Amino acid sequence: MVTVRSESNLKNATMNHDPFAWGRPDDNVYGKYNQSIAQAKNNELDAFPKMHTQQPIITGTSVLGIKYKNGIIMAADNIGSYGSLLRFSNIERIIKVGSETVVGVSGDISDFQQLERILEELVISEENYDNQGENNLRAPHVHEYLTRVLYNRRNKMNPLWNSIIVGGFDNDKTPFLKYIDLLGVTYGSSTLATGFGSYLAIPLLRKLIPDDKDYSNIEEEDAKKVIQECMRVLFYRDARSGEKFTLVTVNDEGVKFEKDVEVTGQSWEFAKNLVGYGSKQL
């Protein structure tokens, strides 16, 4: 009798279709699921289960990057959003790493601050300590290191919730521009943008540099002009963006930060014709 029942259990081993237990075996296969397994505690005092980052909290929006013939240009605004609330307006999201590399970070601001600390430690150990003046920490090295950090955190199922652009010079002194995200995915291009910018700015940037290798014909002014145009379009259409931004130029003369650059040439003429977003009553 016992054997017959266990055989029939196996044969009828079905999936639980209850929406809250979907995909688990039916209770009659292994018994009822032990809910206390999911209630693992951080410590005795804390009754909450251990939880990793599920979403970013304070966020920074797009970072833009473009190569030109002598170097790279990067731009990011100064807003830190709390959801749709523009909570902070003084966040500097592009940082200098070593002597000739810049890193622009979008996504979670607290994770960005953690990355800032990690990169400062990197500079101390690689640039300052026990060094004969050779072996500069250049952009490809910073990029590879950040890729390892982000991929490692993703493998711990606890990612640093950011998209990053690293800009500077490659080992052969040519301009270097590469992207990394919270999954550890990485790619390089002559034109890069994170977040909303990857929809709105990339097409405009590619209008200037249609083919990846063409950056070597681009003048600094032209690259700067198209970046400013992109920042304007983003300010129009990305509700998490701000009017002031930081523009960084890296070329053979060094790293130049221009802070509090304002979006210029705005025209809101079209606004009076907008209909149907609640503000205007018909």
Add this chain to the structure above:
Amino acid sequence: MFRNNYDNDSVTYSPTGRLFQVEYALEAIKQGSAAVGLASKTHVVLVGLKRNAEELGSYQKKLIKIDDHMGVALAGLAPDARVLSNFLRKQAMNSKMVFNRPLSVSKAVYSIADKAQQNTQSYGSRPYGVGLLVSGYDDTGAHLYEFQPSGSVLEYYGASIGARSQAARTYLERNLEKIRDCETPEELIVHGLNALRDTLSQDVELTFKNTSVSIVGKDTKFTTYDDEDVQQWLDKLDSVTNSTHRDEDDDEEAGDNAEDQDVTEDRMETDE
């Protein structure tokens, strides 16, 4: 009988300010067979004289590859050298993995220097009993370093360690300018083998069995030549026996070598 009370561990100074255990470790290097390293402006060559414990046994390896751009030659306790070179390999892999760049030669050699120095300052540990010649090529060019168990590291254009290595050093000193101006890796290897040849005792000669050669440099990955592959280099030498011993007993061959300038020069120097 007199006994030294200050050599029981490596942390106690003698009253005259010496660390005997560390000095004994330096002696262990001299027990090992010779290794010679020399650097031109673009390349570094390491050569070593291998020993076998018995006729039917294999020869002890003298050259160890660390990475495509770096390798070491050892003299002294081979197992200690293995530990150090495994550590160096780990460092090299880490540099590739984390930074996507080859480990710089100076960083590599200082990392093992730090390990060795710790052993001279902690009770119950033994200094490494091996000396290394570290050759490598990186962003800053071709480099040759000598590593010692005391934790000291020095950069050289030409260096030799191990038994009877003074003779090789003398050769390198006399030919320094020629070595620095070597245009081709081949010339550099020949100079290396000439230096190694001078460390030989009377009844030994360089053969493809007891000689190891390696080279690294600009556009040249670290390559070792052993066994049959060494013969091509030995063929470039005027002789495979020690020149000082040659002078003593084979005058009748003088006519054969008269055309060879290098040999004539060697003779002039030894005659001085």
